[in-house]
Amino acid sequence: MSLAIRTVLGDIPPEELGTCDAHDHLVIGTPLLPCQELDDAEAALAELTAFAALGGGAVVQWTPWGMGPRAEELPDLSRRSGVRVISATGLHQARHYDHDELESVRDGLVELFVHELTSAPVKAGLIKAAGAYHRLDDHARHVMTAAAEAHHATDAPIGVHLEAGTAALDVLDFLCGSHGVEPHRVILGHLHRLPDASIHRQAAEAGAYLAFDGPSRAHHGTDWRLLDSLTALVDAGHVHQILLGGDTVTSTARSTADGPGMPFLLSTLGPRIERELGPDIASAIFTENPARAFAAQWRQP
Structure with a gap:
């Protein structure tokens, strides 16, 4: 069975992914950020177009179920911009959801995730879960258990929101130690929010992918x-x-508003990495690593 990356326009060989923004959002909404939703398709298209103009080839949208992923709009955005888009299933922290909405799916998460990965009209290519601050609460453990089961059924990669960059090793112990997920199938997000070199090294030594994001107004201190x-x-x-x-x-x-947005990765951060670490390092980070991290030997349960 060959490896493929599942985009909103279908599966592609990993080598076709291109330069990748490995953790972003085209559309998202949460009650924690009222009146700040990303819900404008034309604004998302403008951002993708600006990213593509700098050589960007792919964006991984980590917006999970229940947070306005609007998966049905993503294929058109991908076609019009020329940027490949990978979408996500999964669940974020409980505080991002209405209680009744969350309870309606709580007992069927594995089926929900597998459906969105394999049978939905626009298929997801990533399972998202989320830890709590410096720990895994009951909700995180429940969602991660379902994510692990859905991974074993489909081989989809699992991306994990680390709250303020914390609990990386707890996540790996739970997913890999307790639920048999291979570490290289786990992508740990937001690690730059806790710039602890020892934790980063231990997570890397375990075999996981480490996703850094920014710049961020909320975490400009790091x-x-x-x-x-x-x-x-x-x-x-x-x-x-x-x-x-x-x-x-x-x-x-x-x-297109008041922030650096997606283009910053290639207009500012990429050139700096090339200068300070070398072009081969930049190529690995932006192109080669995402092609491996988001590839799977997709199974149909």
């Missing part, structure tokens, strides 16, 4: 440590496990 974190991992021999994304979650964070 943005300046991003290159230090990348350098430490490169020096420790883990360049092939690093991913980068923009994680745009509000309309004002877009480049």
Whole structure:
């Protein structure tokens, strides 16, 4: 069975993915950010077009079930921009959902995830789960258990929101140690929000992919440590496990509004990585690593 990346326009060989924003959002909504939803398809298209103009080839949207993923709109955005889009199933932290809405799917998460990965009109290519701050709460454990089962049924990669960058090793212990997920099938997100080089190294040594995102207004206090974190991992021999994304979650964070948005990855961060770490390192981070991290030997349960 050959490896493929599942995009909203269908499966592609990994080598066709191109330069990738490995963690971002085209559409998303949460009651925690009222009136700041990403719900404008034309604005999303403008952001994708700006990213493509700089050589961007793919964006991984980590917006899960129940947070307005609007999967039916993503194929058109992908076609019009020329950027490949990978969408997500899964669940975020409980606080992002109405209680009754969450209870309506709680006992059927595996079936929900597998359906969105294999049978939905627009198929997801990633399962998202989320930890709590410095721990895994009951909701996180429930969702991650379902994510692990859906992974075993389909081989889909699992992306994990680490709250403020914390609990990375707890996540790996739970998913890999308790539920048999191979570490290289796990992508740990938001690691630059806790620039602890020791934790990053241990997560990399375990075999996981490490996703850094930014810049971020909410976490600007650690943005300046991003290159230090990348350098430490490169020096420790883990360049092939690093991913980068923009994680745009509000309309004002877009480049077409008041933020650096997706283009920042290629207009500013990419050239800096090339200068400070070398073009081969930049190529690995933006192109080669995502092609491996998001590829799967897709199974149909």
